Amino acid sequence: MKWLVWDFDGTLAHRVGEWPAWTQTLLEVLDRKTPGHGIDPELVRPFLRTGFPWHSPEVNHQHLDSADAWWGALEPRFAETFRAAGAEEARASEMARAVRGAYLDPERWRLYEDTIPVLEELSSSGWKHALLTNHVPELPEIAGRLGLDRHVERIFNSAQTGYEKPQPEAFRRVLDALVGTDEIWMIGDNAAADVAGAKAAGIPAILVRRRSDGVEPYCEDLTGVAEIVDG
Numbered sequence: 001m002k003w004l005v006w007d008f009d010g011t012l013a014h015r016v017g018e019w020p021a022w023t024q025t026l027l028e029v030l031d032r033k034t035p036g037h038g039i040d041p042e043l044v045r046p047f048l049r050t051g052f053p054w055h056s057p058e059v060n061h062q063h064l065d066s067a068d069a070w071w072g073a074l075e076p077r078f079a080e081t082f083r084a085a086g087a088e089e090a091r092a093s094e095m096a097r098a099v100r101g102a103y104l105d106p107e108r109w110r111l112y113e114d115t116i117p118v119l120e121e122l123s124s125s126g127w128k129h130a131l132l133t134n135h136v137p138e139l140p141e142i143a144g145r146l147g148l149d150r151h152v153e154r155i156f157n158s159a160q161t162g163y164e165k166p167q168p169e170a171f172r173r174v175l176d177a178l179v180g181t182d183e184i185w186m187i188g189d190n191a192a193a194d195v196a197g198a199k200a201a202g203i204p205a206i207l208v209r210r211r212s213d214g215v216e217p218y219c220e221d222l223t224g225v226a227e228i229v230d231g
């Protein structure tokens with residue numbers, strides 16, 4: 001058996017918008033709840049660079065054992081961001097509770113153009129596909145709506161496991177679950193979480209879409225992956 005373990009966000013799919021996904025989401029909530037707010041997105045961004053589970057991968061979070069608990073842990077950070085953008089307390093809390101629905105809006109999620117053709121090509125040469133993601137609890141539903149459930153057999157998602165990449169345990173769980181694996185590769189757009197994490201766990205890895213100095217092998221898009229894993 002041979003497995004390809006894919007990162008999801010920024011590798012197979014992405015959330016559309018002019019700004020990084022979380023900044024974009026909070027801006028969408030502001031646009032909806034406070035039309036004409038005139039908030040500079042650069043004011044929002046710094047608040048969202050810390051405080052998420054994947055910003056502290058060394059901290060396990062099995063205690064956030066339901067989707068409500070997971071989102072509930074983030075709400076204070078969202079509320080703080082909205083307060084910094086000028087919202088008063090009650091309004092900020094209301095908008096913080098709206099972030100979940102906005103982020104999950106199916107209209108905002110897209111596969112990259114090469115995703116399905118490349119997964120199909122690799123399936124036809126005998127590879128099975130799994131996801132290993134640092135993501136929200138609803139990731140399996142997002143992936144399913146995008147049609148990935150027809151191609152991906154296993155999903156390992158940090159919001160369910162409590163372990164964020166590049167923590168070794170995140171990768172060890174994949175190796176433990178995919179017993180009888182002869183060959184395995186990790187593929188992702190994050191040099192630290194995906195590539196360094198996988199390599200530290202003994203899994204060869206390919207960086208895609210986002211170059212990072214000295215990290216090889218690297219592919220601009222997914223079309224180069226087959227040549228590497230089958231070469």
Ligand SMILES: [Mg+2]
Binds near residue numbers: 010
């Ligand atoms: Mg990614």
